Amino acid sequence: MIRLAGVGKTYDDGTVAVQQLDLDVRRGELVCLVGPSGCGKSTTLKMINRLIEPTTGTIEIDGRDVTGQDPVRLRRDIGYVIQQVGLFPHQKILANVMTVPLLHGESKEFARGRARELLELVGLDPARYADRYPHQLSGGQQQRVGVARALAAKPPVLLMDEPFGAVDPLVRLRLQDEFLRLQDELGVTVVFVTHDIDEAVRLGDRVAVFGPGGRLAQYDTPARLLGRPADDFVADFVGSTSGLRRLQVIPLDPAHLEPMDGVRAGDLSAAIDVDATLGEALAVLLNDDRGVVGVKQGAQFVGVLTPNGIHRALRAALAEMAQVS
Numbered sequence: 001m002i003r004l005a006g007v008g009k010t011y012d013d014g015t016v017a018v019q020q021l022d023l024d025v026r027r028g029e030l031v032c033l034v035g036p037s038g039c040g041k042s043t044t045l046k047m048i049n050r051l052i053e054p055t056t057g058t059i060e061i062d063g064r065d066v067t068g069q070d071p072v073r074l075r076r077d078i079g080y081v082i083q084q085v086g087l088f089p090h091q092k093i094l095a096n097v098m099t100v101p102l103l104h105g106e107s108k109e110f111a112r113g114r115a116r117e118l119l120e121l122v123g124l125d126p127a128r129y130a131d132r133y134p135h136q137l138s139g140g141q142q143q144r145v146g147v148a149r150a151l152a153a154k155p156p157v158l159l160m161d162e163p164f165g166a167v168d169p170l171v172r173l174r175l176q177d178e179f180l181r182l183q184d185e186l187g188v189t190v191v192f193v194t195h196d197i198d199e200a201v202r203l204g205d206r207v208a209v210f211g212p213g214g215r216l217a218q219y220d221t222p223a224r225l226l227g228r229p230a231d232d233f234v235a236d237f238v239g240s241t242s243g244l245r246r247l248q249v250i251p252l253d254p255a256h257l258e259p260m261d262g263v264r265a266g267d268l269s270a271a272i273d274v275d276a277t278l279g280e281a282l283a284v285l286l287n288d289d290r291g292v293v294g295v296k297q298g299a300q301f302v303g304v305l306t307p308n309g310i311h312r313a314l315r316a317a318l319a320e321m322a323q324v325s
């Protein structure tokens, strides 16, 4: 869906922001660009919607070179969400979200309906929030309005630059979860900039780690990035707690469950879904006094998980990861 080939950006003052960047993003994929401050993540994002022109290389969206397209039109067709949200302070929330469909030439009535639908989708009840002004909303709520507005024109591509950077960690987790659900539902292709490796591995189907001087250090799935960092820089950036982070990306393995024999469903105080990750399973287990968690598929219990089961699942996943690398 998006293809960058040999893309570079050197600013007028000689700063090399991005070097020889090759990056493919598949349709419907969520790709995170992550790295320390100043390594060219925002510059890369802004080259995709032509807020910044590359010095070298080509950028294609859906097979079409973006440099051949009218930048205003291009930006109208690509959703863009930034940390400072950029809501119009003197317009009510509904009017803020209606802006983009109106720009696309839709009728007021259509735009109003679409805006209400979008507010609902991002978890803001229109009956409660549509008539408020931006300053009457919390930071997290404003951020959701920003996401709703960017999605209002059903863009095939959404660019997000640290969209959840300014909200507290708990709200951020919730926004991340909601955004994952939304992205899955809408099937939109997303490029998401963050400097937070935890956010990147949580959200990304694939993660691009940028190093100093705008060099792409590794582009991989979260599991491989954490399990097999390409070099010392990536290993360092991923950090010493990568073992714990890895838990967040490894699925629970049903082979490591123990049978329900002798355990009555009514005695289990905690249960998780069989689609959970090892990290989620561990979190539930740690909160349970008995050290045993029921695992469900739909409404049915399919087994129980104990600390030993988690340990076995983790060992097996790491062995498998080492084999494919």
Ligand SMILES: Nc1ncnc2c1ncn2[C@@H]1O[C@H](COP(=O)(O)OP(=O)(O)OP(=O)(O)O)[C@@H](O)[C@H]1O
Pocket: 011, 012, 013, 015, 016, 017, 035, 036, 037, 038, 039, 040, 041, 042, 043, 044, 195
């Ligand atoms: N207009 C500009 N003129 C000159 N240099 C610039 C300009 N904009 C950005 N830079 C430089 O380009 C490099 C990359 O900046 P960019 O904003 O892309 O990094 P980033 O990875 O997004 O950083 P952060 O995480 O801090 O937002 C930095 O060294 C920055 O100082």
